[in-house]
Amino acid sequence: MGDRMVFREHLFRSAAVICGLLTLAIFCFLCVLGLPLLQDGHLLSLLSSPWAPARGLYGIFPMLLASILLALLSLALGFPVSLGCSLLITALAPRRLRMLLIGMIRLMAGIPTVVYSFAALFLLVPLMRTLIGRGSGLSLLTAAPVLALLIVPTMVIFFVAGFEKVNRAHLLALDALGGSRVQKIIHILLPGARPALINGTLLGFGRAMGDTMVSLMLAGNSTAVPSSLADSARTLPAHIALVMASDFDSMEFTSIFACGLLLYLVTGLLMLLMRLPGRSPDNES
Amino acid sequence: MKRSQTGVLLGLLCMTIGFLYPGMPLQAADDLAPFTGLKGSLRIAGGTAHIPVMKEAARRIMSFNPDIRISIAGGGSGLGIRQAGEGLIDIGNAGRRPTDTEIAKYNLKLFQWAIDGVGVIVHPDNPVRTLTSAQLQGIFAGRISNWKEVGGVDREIDIYTRDESSGTRKVFWKKALARGTISDRANVVVSNGAMKTTVAGDPFGIGYISIGYMDATVAPVSLDGVAPDLANVRNGSYRVARGLYSLTRGEPAGLARAFVDFLFSPTGQQIVQDKGLIPVR
């Protein structure tokens, strides 16, 4: 009996270790496959030069910039909406509406990226073409709202979970003191749920950075450095999807691993930044 | 005498099969006969100009013999060449001739079963229907950025191009753009089909596709006065032409062999023609 228990506890640990190792494995994998690039001293030119394989330039700076721009833009659109909606669910809406909203959010979490992009291709792209007045309607501005819609459910689900985790006693105390719902939000829910807010936003940003289909289908995929938000641009994931097809041993293909590595590092850096002293989500819970 | 006997036998066989599959022309049954008794799956990927023909061929073969599974994917010529070479797929498609290095490296066998052209297309509402080579090169390099400079409306030109793996892009770049630059402001799409639908949806777009894909949703643009159509490709006056290849690593065998042979059979070549390409036989 005791052996079995120890065995099970070992199982839990091994599972976690396996998952952790998998994370590291993909990093090593990207490094090893992108190695030729680093050895040839291409690293600097990679980050600064344009993408022009015909001229021997495999720079990914435009894609990096487009990725970050697009992710920030969609987060700027998506975060307030997520926050508002999760507060509505937690504190403001009547019970019935609350269930309805939760159902809606869960449904939205299940709506495929490709379905969003597919509908946007026929609804949003012609509209943006008219609104912007130039270009094809495929641009960062077209992709951003769709991407925002995509990351909102993830964030809301995390936010709501976080709000529900907030100490009930505090809420009851505030009720007893005659505090309003909004006071409850500002003084108890928001400070109390900060770790969850950070966690959810992290996942949202990660998802926005890493999403392939929205930018591949809606952002236009041009390799130029975007000079405005109304420009067509190519994100790193879309770049990987588009260059994927080249020869394995070619520089183009090697440079994809650099893109992957870059995406990986950006994510890692983000996670580390969020863990600066006093902000660690795990210490507070 | 012997030959006529075989002929009679074949005829009988065709009639039997024709009877079993009503509506199927006798010739088709004859060309499909090699698939009788074959089993297993065949993987095809690569050039997107090939896909309509591949799909139709697969459809006929799989209806004839449900034990056969044929999977068809796009990805571009580069992918077709590479994956066939690596042995990840059984047949790779390419809209350009593989380089000699590629052929040697992978021991590729080439089968060119159709001739195709690559033509410039615009939206049907666009009044511009003819361009000179110089104008075309100017547009794709980004030097000419407004339709009014080539006789159209006062509106920025939206350039559409293909990804680097594309054989269509390579051929177009080599033969129509004379290896000139393609602006990095160009929007990139991933297949012939995507190019057609995108340009059909953008009144100010310009792109290039396989002639086999052209239909009324897009308008072909003449290059130096020569219209991109099958007749002009056939008589050699339209020079942005290319062969469509299927590739195998080493000599094909079994299902792959039968499939390649089917492409060259009268039925296969008829499909090629039906899909708007030029048969080689």
Added chain:
Amino acid sequence: MTGQRKITEITVTWFCWLSGLLLLAALVILVGYLIRRGGPVLGLSLLFGDTPPLDALLLRKHVFDGLYPALAGTLLLIIGAMVLAIPLGIASGIYMAEYAGGRTKAVFSLLFDILAGIPSIVVGLAGLSITIFLHRIFGERIMPCLLISCLALAYLVLPYLIRTTQVALESIDPVVRRTAPALGASRLQNIGRVLLPHSLPAIIGGIILATGRCAEDTAVIMLTGAVASAGIPRSLLDQYEALPFYIYYISAQYTSPDELATGFGAALLLLLLCSALLVLALVLQRRLTIFLLYR
């Protein structure tokens, strides 16, 4: 009530209601548009084309103009990936919540956050490259296929499962958490009999999230074995069709209004599939909770 506070009250309230309304509007527009365009084509012929449904279901004939192979492919993908991911993900989540502490927990936590951030396209890239690597070693049998896609998808949804399990367990009321051990239950009994049943709704929420991710992901499968036309996979080593990939394919390559309508049909179908999964999970969730709490 002071004026400033009143303004804050009103602003916050309006802001929240507007956010909710905006989301609802977006959802209604999206679903309405899909139903308007895809609704008319919904029906058996959307699934099976010209093939008799029974022949198709029994795999006697191939379906050409229908979505049946794509639907089947997607279901197989979900099942495969979830079977692989759920045990690993939940076990890791339990470890994180109940066993790990201090520095170990911080390190794992960082790793899992990074894992969550790895874009699906990178996972697809890894899947493809590993496949090629294996192919070069083991030869012809290893190719991009259903199995590789399931593995890659399982990898992709792991962090969702780990995180939701962990958060669910950690958010259990300390009173509930301490009761069973106080009565003499072991740590493992506490987890199995009290903590897990108690946090089941949240864990299932995570599983729903993960299932949706499996059903929808296009970037991974387009690099690891999904193709435009393949029929029903007969083994794990076959290539397959999948609904999301089909939608992507049609969005770019439709050649006729009919094909586009099929694309809308597929989009609607995928939407329905995800909703059905959701409802199923919700029903299961209530029963399962009761079952586990009162056994």
